[in-house]
Amino acid sequence: LSDVDRSEREIVEQFQSARRDQRLVVLEGFHALKHAARFGADLVDVVTRDADSAARLAQEHAPDLAPRLADAEVVASEVFARLSPRPHPTGVVAIARRPSPRAVLAEIWPEPVVVLEDPRRPENLGAVVRVAAAAGAAGVVALGGVDPWHPAAVRGAAGLQFALPVASVASLADLLGADPSAPAGLLVAFDPSGEPLVPGAIPPGALLAFGTERRGLSGALLARADRRLAIPMREGVSSLNLATAVAVALYAWRLEAR
Numbered sequence: 001l002s003d004v005d006r007s008e009r010e011i012v013e014q015f016q017s018a019r020r021d022q023r024l025v026v027l028e029g030f031h032a033l034k035h036a037a038r039f040g041a042d043l044v045d046v047v048t049r050d051a052d053s054a055a056r057l058a059q060e061h062a063p064d065l066a067p068r069l070a071d072a073e074v075v076a077s078e079v080f081a082r083l084s085p086r087p088h089p090t091g092v093v094a095i096a097r098r099p100s101p102r103a104v105l106a107e108i109w110p111e112p113v114v115v116l117e118d119p120r121r122p123e124n125l126g127a128v129v130r131v132a133a134a135a136g137a138a139g140v141v142a143l144g145g146v147d148p149w150h151p152a153a154v155r156g157a158a159g160l161q162f163a164l165p166v167a168s169v170a171s172l173a174d175l176l177g178a179d180p181s182a183p184a185g186l187l188v189a190f191d192p193s194g195e196p197l198v199p200g201a202i203p204p205g206a207l208l209a210f211g212t213e214r215r216g217l218s219g220a221l222l223a224r225a226d227r228r229l230a231i232p233m234r235e236g237v238s239s240l241n242l243a244t245a246v247a248v249a250l251y252a253w254r255l256e257a258r
């Protein structure tokens with residue numbers, strides 16, 4: 001191997017090892033990098049396969065990021081293709097340090113906390129983080145062990161895990177009972193069997209719980225909930241997509257609260 005080949009191999013290994021490192025996160029695509037940087041991410045490495053195109057993206061969407069992208073390491077397309085399972089069309093990929101975990105339930109916030117029970121698809125979890133960041137939720141907690149920093153979730157969220165606290169907790173009991181002194185708002189279960197969602201139905205500081213993609217909320221969570229709310233749907237439609245349901249709930253709260 002020549003020096004150049006060696007350094008390319010090192011870049012590939014660095015990205016492979018970053019994917020396995022719980023302290024780091026791989027940011028696939030320009031927009032994930034833009035959001036991460038905008039919300040204070042500590043960037044470890046930025047790589048592009050096309051410096052001119054990266055500079056244009058920065059000029060158009062994030063001039064604040066232009067100096068960092070001007071410093072990006074430029075690699076050949078074949079090397080770039082090996083840095084992520086689905087190389088991003090924007091031709092940008094980066095590594096950042098994950099922020100230290102922030103306690104989502106350290107206090108009752110005026111804003112709701114989104115609780116996802118056992119989400120199965122990281123892309124859905126990412127879409128939920130994205131809308132939670134946009135709507136101004138206090139945080140997102142995933143129950144059941146799924147990692148909100150999974151690369152597909154970070155890609156689905158366009159890097160907005162950096163914009164609000166995200167956490168993974170084993171179970172509802174762990175979330176509500178880990179620290180008995182930890183405050184928690186009312187637990188509101190979103191389920192098609194609930195009372196219709198109407199203006200003012202979401203109290204301040206509520207925990208808004210949503211079920212898994214195929215089976216919905218568990219009996220245990222529904223039994224524990226203080227309130228069940230259903231998003232009205234036309235007859236014949238059985239449910240909304242998970243992230244869509246979260247978006248409706250959060251914007252019902254946001255439009256009411258402002």
Ligand SMILES: C[S@@+](CC[C@H](N)C(=O)[O-])C[C@H]1O[C@@H](n2cnc3c(N)ncnc32)[C@H](O)[C@@H]1O
Pocket residue numbers: 190191192209210211212213214215216217229230231232233238239240241242245
């Ligand atoms: C794809 S749905 C699950 C579908 C599942 N078969 C069911 O009937 O609950 C994922 C989650 O989105 C939320 N959801 C979807 N449509 C809803 C609606 N119309 N009202 C309230 N929540 C809804 C619920 O939390 C649900 O568990």
